[in-house]
Amino acid sequence: METQITILQALADPVRFRIAEAMKAGECAVGDIVERVDIQQSGVSRHLRILSQAGIVQMRPDGQRRLYSLRKEAFDQLEAWVEGYRRHWEARLDRFGAALEQNRASARPREKS
């Protein structure tokens, strides 16, 4: 779906990845993040806007600060998407098992040399 690749693109940037990881500790003001990341404050604000537009973070005003925190829904989306691939291998294992059954009946060599 469209939402998932938006989330991926947002998190694929190294700085935004670090920001998300840092937010595991809880709400973060912009200044807190600036201290942990080696870029200017303006850049952090831009990254936070991108993360916000992707639905990964939410903002809550607190005085003159803005407290950002992770949105669970975004990671639920990611988990559901990855889950789709897990089903893929489960299906392949089923087919592989069936193929083994057939091969046991008539042991054929591979077509590749």
Added chain:
Amino acid sequence: METQITILQALADPVRFRIAEAMKAGECAVGDIVERVDIQQSGVSRHLRILSQAGIVQMRPDGQRRLYSLRKEAFDQLEAWVEGYRRHWEARLDRFGAALEQNRASARPREKS
């Protein structure tokens, strides 16, 4: 970790995302992918190299063709990484309890675009 952001960056490209989705059906030759994606064959080969270097796909020669398929380990990595965020929310719920969740729902901040 370093592996996970590499996987994210590889899958964040729209074309590579589509390639990965198409491979859910099983092994794909390069030509198969060229038919489904709106770019030149050379571009597909480059994307496949990036996916391969990220550990997302593996290659198996078959005559003059190269059959690419998904590697389960990469998606296990992704799942484990997302799982780390799920633990984050579980911890938060433990600390604050369901009462604060209700308060947060009543005073929900608005998101700008």
Added chain:
DNA sequence: CATGTATATACACTGACATGTATATATTGC
């Protein structure tokens, strides 16, 4: 060996994006 097919690579180009500097906006305290 010659031809066709399948895939990879070298090269140049272009557009997008992340960054820094500077400035605007908002909030608090005096």
Added chain:
DNA sequence: GCAATATATACATGTCAGTGTATATACATG
């Protein structure tokens, strides 16, 4: 209102990644 702090935005710049064209390599077939 004024100064200080915190955050957002406008602008110019440089870099990087994806793309197409052209070519190289590998394999198959006759």
